[in-house]
Amino acid sequence: MKNLLSSISTVIIANGRFPTHPLPLSCIESATYIVCSDGAANEFIEKGGKPDAIVGDCDSISNENRDLYSDIIHPNSDQETNDLTKSVQFCIERGKKDIVIVGGTGKREDHTLGNISLLADYISDVNIIMVTNWGIFTPINSTTKFNSYKGEKVSIFSIDKVQLTTENLKYPLMNRALNNWWEGSLNESLSDSFKIHTTGRTIIYQAYK
Amino acid sequence: MKNLLSSISTVIIANGRFPTHPLPLSCIESATYIVCSDGAANEFIEKGGKPDAIVGDCDSISNENRDLYSDIIHPNSDQETNDLTKSVQFCIERGKKDIVIVGGTGKREDHTLGNISLLADYISDVNIIMVTNWGIFTPINSTTKFNSYKGEKVSIFSIDKVQLTTENLKYPLMNRALNNWWEGSLNESLSDSFKIHTTGRTIIYQAYK
Structure with a gap:
């Protein structure tokens, strides 16, 4: 099996609890392309991070970041998909084939459940895993x-x-x-x-x- | 619909992230009977709490608490059920009919998923809800x-x-x-x-x- 962790290029930071475990943090550090799902950008930027793109319905980005990062914000107001799915679709459209999601759990549990189960919907298009503070989800x-x-x-x-x-x-x-x-x-x-x-x-x- | 929150008597503190939101904390404060699932007892006791019972496979309780609370520890080593289910069964056996679970999410996601879905298995025996830091789960x-x-x-x-x-x-x-x-x-x-x-x-x- 291909080991996604050994060849991380694209990381999506979802809008759950920001990672604290060394493994998801190292995924962010070694990424060459980082997409923040909507409000996740606020905490990432506050910690000194520089997202390559911010994707979602963009109702959670601070006004300050909305101004500062306007050139990399890609609003998507589709009501049928959530911010994580919008971020994955954004990556797919840009030819990203190996994606690691971090920050996908740990806050509102309906988002946690949605984010986990949606992994299974992406596998026909990309190699994808979700790395949390507690473990790794792999859809097959x-x-x-x-x-x-x-x-x-x-x-x-x-x-x-x-x-x-x-x-x-x-x-x-x-x-x-x-x-x-x-x-x-x-x-x-x-x-x-x-x-x-x-x-x-x-x-x-x-x-x- | 019966409002469990207005008549809390029995609270189970599961072994996820200890509550920080005022609602689950108020459930603990107003409870007249508190069961800790295994290792949840450590944090509850450290915060000054006094459990009425500690239930589970009891591999996560500190040695100190195991000695101090030996009279209220009810070990159950059944490999077919998890600590939360053991705690719920313990309550049912003691005639508890209205149960609020707190601390059921926020750590290992396999435990989170298990704890949420198991709610649906308890409803034939008890009125039960799970109150988390982010919302309330009600099985029907x-x-x-x-x-x-x-x-x-x-x-x-x-x-x-x-x-x-x-x-x-x-x-x-x-x-x-x-x-x-x-x-x-x-x-x-x-x-x-x-x-x-x-x-x-x-x-x-x-x-x-």
Whole structure:
């Protein structure tokens, strides 16, 4: 499996809790192109960051930043999509193929749930992961092998409730559909890799500890 | 609709981010019976709180608290349920009928997702809501009317993908099944109440702002 973390180029800073964990912070530091979803720009700029673009319905950007950064603000008032999706679409339109999202969780939980589940909608267009203060979300829609370590906490969330089979996980799934969000959570890797067999939109979470 | 917040008796402090918002904090203050899920006890005690019971697999309680509070610790090592479910079951066994969960989100997102979705599994036994730093989750499985205000942000998450119909929401649903987590999110109340018609497990989120 391609390791997105080793080749970060594009980072989207979503409008959740600003990262505090070293991993998402290092993603921002090593990025060559940084998109802020709407109000996320305020905190990033306050911390000394320089976004390449600010995308969203732009109702959360401070007046000061709206003036200072007017040349990189790309307003999008579409009511059918949220700011994160607008930011991803913006990146796709500019040919960005490997995207890491940070700051996607930790504030309003409806935004958290939306941002996580929307990952599964982007995979036909880009390689994308979400790196939070607690772990990494990777959306898949076909059989995928993950680098891991023995004891790593792994959770599986099924968007399309297709049958799943796992290899190298402590609580194996065998042609099983997950009918509840919690049903595939709190599993554990048995080795330096594990595999998920799926044919539908599925989101894998690997916690840092 | 019964207003759980006006008659709080039992509060479970889950092992997510400890509450900082005045509403969940006031739930703790007015509770007459407080259960801490495992490690949540450490922070609560440190802040001067006195739990009535500590429930879970008890691998996160400090050694000091384990000794000091040994008479109210109820270990439950069942691998099939998480600490929050163990805490809810503990309350049910003691006849508690109205339960407010706080601290259920804001740390590891797999725990957040599990804790939110598990609400829907408790409703056959108890009246239960989850009060976070950002909003209130209420699980339902039949037509329910909610107190609200014009402009309140409302999200609907469907565990059983049954057809839903709404009244008094800005983006109405009419006999529609939600196939993605985000699909019913970011709606808005049009008045001082709204209604959700459902026949399956559904979770309603009302954000504070």
